[in-house]
Amino acid sequence: MPFEIPAIVQDRVSARARETMKKIEHFVETECIPADEVYEAQISKDPSLRWKSYPPIMDDLKKKARAQGLWNLFLSKTHYSEGAGYTNLEYGLMAEILGRSHTGSESMNCSAPDTGNMEVLAKYGNAAQKKQWLEPLLDGKIRSAFLMTERFAASSDAKNINMHMRTEGNDLVLNGTKWWSSGACDPRCAVYIVMCKSEMNTSNDPFKQQSVVLVPAGTPGVTVLRPLSVFGYDDAPHGHAEVRFENVRVPRANLVLGEGRGFEIIQGRLGPGRIHHCMRSIGAAERALDYMIARVNDPNRRTFGKLISEHGTIRSWIAESRIAIDSCRLVVLNAADKIDRVDAKGALKEIAMAKIMVPRTVCDILDKAIQAHGAGGVCQDFPLARMYAGLRTLRIADGPDEVHLAQMGRNENGRAAAIIKKHEEQEKKRTELFRVYKIDGKSHL
Incomplete structure (x- = not known):
């Protein structure tokens, strides 16, 4: 479906970012998605050569993207003068569009792990390190x-x-x-x-x-x-x-940065990166839903005299997927906005919520899309199996779900004393009101 900026963040997105999003969407739909299968076909099937070259179509995509100004979109000018200058919220929306295509992010020099590594060098590297490594990474001459x-x-x-x-x-x-x-x-x-x-x-x-x-x-x-x-x-x-x-x-x-500063650096790296992963994942979910809808409405594929889409289970899957995608998007945008306002360290709860929720949810949507395709969904004729493989790893990468859940649970449970105190004060007030209005103290709920 055409990309739309959610109404709740309309006023947080600049006119410049809106124009860039339109260009990104056009480039991904007309250049990257058609190139995805060519990219796969150009990877050598010879094991001895598979890791010695890379698909030449990627260089063509990069030249086209760079010529349109679609380059290094992820890096804010607050980190480096050569950054594109978008907010995390704005780039989060852009990353969703990039996530529709296997080649989208790399074509614009916005793919992991380079994005996180460039963030590290831009934020924590010294002048010599930036000169030696950051500049060629930003220029797309090397990878990391x-x-x-x-x-x-x-x-x-x-x-x-x-x-x-x-x-x-x-x-x-x-x-x-x-x-x-x-x-x-x-x-x-x-x-x-x-x-x-x-x-x-x-x-x-x-x-x-x-x-x-x-x-x-x-x-x-x-x-x-x-x-x-x-x-x-x-x-x-x-x-x-x-x-x-x-x-x-x-x-x-x-x-x-210095000896013993590793945790500080890595937390600074992983925070925004988790949001980038989550937004790309939402783009993948949108594409999976598109594939599902197209498949179940294929007039040549009928079961028991009906289009597959006419069965109630399938319509429920479509509705549930739309609700889930839109919910995930808002959770991620909330985290991105919090990073913009207070930095990643102050947005740990919001980042963790997105990191837990999005990969789980998108895996479920992909699973439904695969099921709707039958055996075709698990083979190379559709991109769904590859997408699922990549998305499933995100429940482990950058910290497994269980670590984020434990941290969130510990922090949320830390509110216990304040909650108990509030309840005690409310109970005291309730008791006083019962006395004033001469009502017996038994429960009336």
Whole structure:
């Protein structure tokens, strides 16, 4: 369906952003979606070549997008002078449109993990780091990877990471293994942003023992062991890699912000990124609903003498999906608006709500769309299976549901004392009113 800005945020969206959204929608619908299958077809089926090249149609899309000014839309000028200058709320709406297409985000240099990595460099990097890595990333000349998760640690609790970092003179020496390293397989990947832990922790604060280090791809001692698949999809050429570090040496100048500042950096990175993921997910849900509606109204596909859409169950699915999509959108926009007003740290509750709600809900919508397509829904003739594989991972990526639920539950339960006090005061007032009006104290509810 044509993109519409929700009425509740109409006054928060600038005329410039509105015009950009129209251009994005036209580009995604007329250029990116038709290119999606070509992109997949251009990825080599030869395992020995699959990770050594990338589809040439992507370069064509990038040239067209950049010529129209559709480039680096995610990065606010408050972080970097070359940013597009949109609010998180405005970019959230743009990201929804990008989420309709597999090639949409990358075509405009707005795809993960580069967006989060560029946020890190723009917000926390020094001048030399920005010159060496941020500028070519913004220019689309290189790509990057983000390495946080570890195979041998329950790294949903980031305090558990055990990638060792020690200092030797002017060098940092890294040892350990990372996996689900987004982007590390891409032949264009030039730098890894790595979360590690000092072997000689000087802080008693467990949140100040981690650091973020920039490691150039190809540094001696770094071995990309293998790409990991998601429900059978390897996501070439991007990939999610297992990467081993054996006495990897980089200059101490590659430390971002300072030793022990890792948690601060990563929280700053993941907050807006979670919103970007959620908005792209809503775009995927819209496209899944479109596919569902088209499929169940195909005049050549009738069951028991009726169009599939004429069966009550299917109509309920369509209605439930519309309600769910619109609900998710408002939750995400609320979080994006809160980030704009008080920064990501002040919007933890709203971000967590979106991160929990959206992937769950979109997976359910995709499941309905797949079911409506029958066997076709689980094969490569439609994009639904790939979309589901990607969306299901978001219930784990950037913190699993359970972590966000535990944090939200703890914070919400923290209101207990205030609630109990309020109820006691109300009960005291009720008792006084019963006495004044000479009513017995038994329940009259």
